[in-house]
Amino acid sequence: MKKVVKFGGSSLASAEQFKKVGYIIRQDDTRRYVVPSAPGKRFAGDTKVTDMLYSCYLLALREEEEQEEEFEALLQAIKERYDEIISGLGLHLDLEPEFRVIRENFSRKIGRDYAASRGEYLNGLVMAEYLGYEFIDAAEVIFFKESGNFDARKTNRVLSERLSSCERAVIPGFYGALPNGKIKTFSRGGSDVTGSIVAKAVHADLYENWTDVSGFLVADPGIVKNPKAIDVITYRELRELSYMGATVLHEDAIFPVRGEGIPINIRNTNAPEDKGTLIVEATCRTPRFTITGIAGKRDFASITIEKAMMNGQVGFCHKVLGVFAENDISIEHMPSGIDTLTVFVHQDEFEEKEQKVIAGIHRAVEPDLVELESDLALIAVVGRGMKATRGTSGRIFSALAHANVNVKMIDQGSSELNIIIGVRNHDFDAAIRAIYDIFVTTQI
Missing domain, CATH: 3.40.1160.10 (Acetylglutamate kinase-like)
Structure with missing residues (x-):
């Protein structure tokens, strides 16, 4: 070995x-x-x-x-x-x-x-x-x-x-x-x-x-007091959490070993007796909680574009995204409806170019309305256990409502591995604590 x-x-x-x-x-x-x-x-x-x-x-x-x-x-x-x-x-x-x-x-x-x-x-x-x-x-x-x-x-x-x-x-x-x-x-x-x-x-x-540290924690200990440790996490779950701010491991470190099926074990030098977190390609182990982890980032801006019959226009999204590409602005998230499309971007990247972007959108797709909102945060709730659990989104809504947190956006990935929630910056900590409590504290 x-x-x-x-x-x-x-x-x-x-x-x-x-x-x-x-x-x-x-x-x-x-x-x-x-x-x-x-x-x-x-x-x-x-x-x-x-x-x-x-x-x-x-x-x-x-x-x-x-x-x-x-x-x-x-x-x-x-x-x-x-x-x-x-x-x-x-x-x-x-x-x-x-x-x-x-x-x-x-x-x-x-x-x-x-x-x-x-x-x-x-x-x-x-x-x-x-x-x-x-x-x-x-x-x-x-x-x-x-x-x-x-x-x-x-x-x-x-x-x-x-x-x-x-x-x-x-x-x-x-x-x-x-x-x-x-x-x-x-x-x-x-x-x-x-x-x-x-x-x-x-x-x-x-x-x-x-x-x-003794591996990954379910939530940031700076926000949640004494959060539980994650025993086993898959590479896909880790990527989602790392991308949204979890920083125990450099996110690019998983690629060389993932292709070889080599597990990663995060351990604590100061507490070598702790088993830490095992990162694997896949596992049949039942997770301790419905969710594996919660992570997020602050300081996003959203650009909401409204246009009647938008869903019937071929290439509408492509044209909108082209405007952001022309201005070297990366897209963080993009939920959409029948007549609306919202683009989330990093606020500091967007602010200097916002008027150029708005003008570009008007030229590209002739929207009925363009609306901007700033000081937003995105939170990722990640877990392989969510796929087999009913009512996960409902429990999140309920927890956030109890904490008086206004949800600006919620979107679930097609893999059912993660749910992205948009809230205001000032609600960021309260939202993470509320989600942790409903999925972890109440199950203990």
């Missing part, structure tokens, strides 16, 4: 956290491939190493004499973060040569992505030394195309070949290389993606993603 284990920044922020990670890995001989993030915050108010590296690189770009001293001081502070970890682990590892290379490359203005990636790179060196595992630089096995898009085929071929002869290894997360050898990073949280890529390459039995 083979497991790939990825540890987030909070799990590797200090020597004490490193020791917890070392204990977890050594407790299970099948945890053979390790993907570390850069050191995160050690305490409230602390700064992540990645953010320190960004700041340091910006100082290097300025080329001002008075900035040189500040640059050297910040680079030394970053080195001290690593030296503190190395000393706390009792290792004999000197990173001074690595920092000389970093200093030189920063002065050459080698790139922002290179700067950001050094946190994972250095932490990978420390982790490999601590575990006695082989270190593999991600730039040698993770590849991007000239366009900047991830090169999945080449990566899987090279990485599989490299790891086939390597029993245990540490591969830093978050970055890879372009065809010219220049460092390229994934978006923030991209170490999750690296872990998934490695799991696919070695045909892992399980991909464990260790962080500072």
Whole structure:
């Protein structure tokens, strides 16, 4: 059996956290491939190493004499973060040569992505030394195309070949290389993606993603007090929740393992005895509750277009969507009726172009009325159990009515996996609490 284990920044922020990670890995001989993030915050108010590296690189770009001293001081502070970890682990590892290379490359203005990636790179060196595992630089096995898009085929071929002869290894997360050898990073949280890529390459039995929470929760703990944990969630449910704001796992991390049928287990470094959340392709396990999770986002605007006999006009929706495309505005949701069509967009994207969009809609479809509404929120209620349960929408309406929340829109996907609800921004928290209570609290 083979497991790939990825540890987030909070799990590797200090020597004490490193020791917890070392204990977890050594407790299970099948945890053979390790993907570390850069050191995160050690305490409230602390700064992540990645953010320190960004700041340091910006100082290097300025080329001002008075900035040189500040640059050297910040680079030394970053080195001290690593030296503190190395000393706390009792290792004999000197990173001074690595920092000389970093200093030189920063002065050459080698790139922002290179700067950001050094946190994972250095932490990978420390982790490999601590575990006695082989270190593999991600730039040698993770590849991007000239366009900047991830090169999945080449990566899987090279990485599989490299790891086939390597029993245990540490591969830093978050970055890879372009065809010219220049460092390229994934978006923030991209170490999750690296872990998934490695799991696919070695045909892992399980991909464990260790962080500072015991898996996914049914709702945001900042809104619902002590929400229940999700035991098992499918990839489709996870995608819906991640898209609507749930951020425990980078949403792109599921694609490499999904095609291989490799489960992901979200675990807590600080509570390794917790089983966490298992993410799977499909399951016959009966969910604990009708819903799996609730997530949402604020700050949307809606554009409602009314036109008599709209449903009889071929291409009406296509013409409307073309107006938004011409203005580079992405569509979030689009419920419709016989004579109405409503488009939900991100308010900050729309506000600057609203008059151009309205004019474009008038030219494209000659509507009877165009109505705008702002400060709206969208909430996704997701769950494979909803398909087999009658009256789910009715229970949502009832719960929101009890909480005095006015529903602006409700729409169910054709898969019956999710229901999208539109409310005003100021009703967002109350709506989520009401939905949680009706489906979770009252069933306990």
